Amino acid sequence: MTSASSPAPVSRIRWRRGRVTELGRSWRDAQEMTVEVPGDGAVRALAHPSVVGTPEVGDDVLLNTTAWAQKLGTGGYALVVAVPDRLPPDPIGPGHLVKNRYSPLQVSMQGVDEQETEHHDLIAAAEDLGGMPVVVADLHSALPAVLAGVHVTDPALKVAYVMTDGGALPAAFSRTLDTLTDDLAGVVTVGQAFGGDLEAVTVHTGLLAARYVLGADVTVVTQGPGNLGTGTPWGFSGVTAGEVCNATYVLGGQAIGALRISEADPRPRHRGVSHHSLTAFGRVALGGVILVAPRGLGSALGAQVEEDLAGQPERNFVEWVDSEGLDEALAASPVTLSTMGRSLAEDRAYFLAAAAAGRYAAQLAIFGLPPT
Numbered sequence: 001m002t003s004a005s006s007p008a009p010v011s012r013i014r015w016r017r018g019r020v021t022e023l024g025r026s027w028r029d030a031q032e033m034t035v036e037v038p039g040d041g042a043v044r045a046l047a048h049p050s051v052v053g054t055p056e057v058g059d060d061v062l063l064n065t066t067a068w069a070q071k072l073g074t075g076g077y078a079l080v081v082a083v084p085d086r087l088p089p090d091p092i093g094p095g096h097l098v099k100n101r102y103s104p105l106q107v108s109m110q111g112v113d114e115q116e117t118e119h120h121d122l123i124a125a126a127e128d129l130g131g132m133p134v135v136v137a138d139l140h141s142a143l144p145a146v147l148a149g150v151h152v153t154d155p156a157l158k159v160a161y162v163m164t165d166g167g168a169l170p171a172a173f174s175r176t177l178d179t180l181t182d183d184l185a186g187v188v189t190v191g192q193a194f195g196g197d198l199e200a201v202t203v204h205t206g207l208l209a210a211r212y213v214l215g216a217d218v219t220v221v222t223q224g225p226g227n228l229g230t231g232t233p234w235g236f237s238g239v240t241a242g243e244v245c246n247a248t249y250v251l252g253g254q255a256i257g258a259l260r261i262s263e264a265d266p267r268p269r270h271r272g273v274s275h276h277s278l279t280a281f282g283r284v285a286l287g288g289v290i291l292v293a294p295r296g297l298g299s300a301l302g303a304q305v306e307e308d309l310a311g312q313p314e315r316n317f318v319e320w321v322d323s324e325g326l327d328e329a330l331a332a333s334p335v336t337l338s339t340m341g342r343s344l345a346e347d348r349a350y351f352l353a354a355a356a357a358g359r360y361a362a363q364l365a366i367f368g369l370p371p372t
Contacts (some may be wrong), residue, residue, distance in 0.1 A: 040065070060082045060083070144179075161177070
């Protein structure tokens with residue numbers, strides 16, 4: 001309780017009202033628009049219709065412009081919080097699983113692991129992943145590259161995607177997922193993330209759902225779009241990649257680390273093998289991870305990667321994977337590849353490493369056990 005002498009709480013959201021003047025692109029539960037905001041002018045905004053309804057031209061909308069005003073890189077949007085004069089109808093669907101919990105925009109849906117779902121008994125009885133390869137990456141931008149590596153190796157393999165809550169919480173924020181709909185067996189959103197084809201409470205039940213509900217041969221796990229980092233050894237959202245490897249180990253899957261490799265990043269800590277990969281896979285993941293490095297990086301970068309990986313603990317194996325055909329597969333991706341604002345041509349090593357991890361996972365799914 002705040003007493004009369006206590007200071008007023010500090011505001012955490014930059015609120016604005018505005019009027020929709022134009023609608024833009026729309027994709028999986030997302031609608032772009034332009035909103036005229038007094039004092040800010042024309043603002044690019046995004047609404048998730050399943051959460052706030054579908055704004056139309058002429059509607060007054062309430063916006064959260066906090067990240068927009070800070071010019072944060074991912075998306076660059078103001079977010080529609082409500083259409084006050086035309087609220088959506090009450091939800092009528094099944095399910096009691098609440099995500100984005102106890103925030104003003106908590107949402108409710110049916111979880112694959114909750115008691116009333118048709119899959120509850122299957123998830124409750126599942127004891128392990130049966131050795132399923134699980135490719136774990138730091139950034140969401142690795143997903144289409146991993147998928148390219150899997151499918152250039154064997155296009156018949158079914159690949160599921162598990163999205164953690166380290167970045168964007170709504171799966172619909174990702175245009176990548178919308179583009180890859182026909183290439184994925186399905187999307188499972190776990191933790192506070194929501195909006196996938198299936199919802200799960202934890203990474204553990206999300207992985208089991210990928211294996212036994214979606215029938216995946218290979219599963220890819222990353223955070224949603226966006227990444228939080230502080231320039232400190234432990235203060236970055238991608239540290240969760242190590243925890244995903246632990247969940248995979250506990251459930252009898254095989255964790256495969258898609259290394260974050262770059263020679264284009266201006267920050268020394270991310271050149272060669274990023275400290276994010278070295279920390280998450282080398283220090284957080286305790287059950288062992290197969291770390292995949294691609295051949296064909298060039299002598300200087302290849303030597304740097306080899307040196308960076310030399311200090312890995314004995315529980316981790318380093319596999320150098322042939323990159324023949326991967327450049328062509330990456331160029332043919334239906335998604336325009338981009339990471340931290342850099343294209344495939346500008347940061348080839350990053351995408352090649354992710355594709356090599358996908359190729360190794362495919363080979364493991366086809367041929368069997370990894371080295372011991």
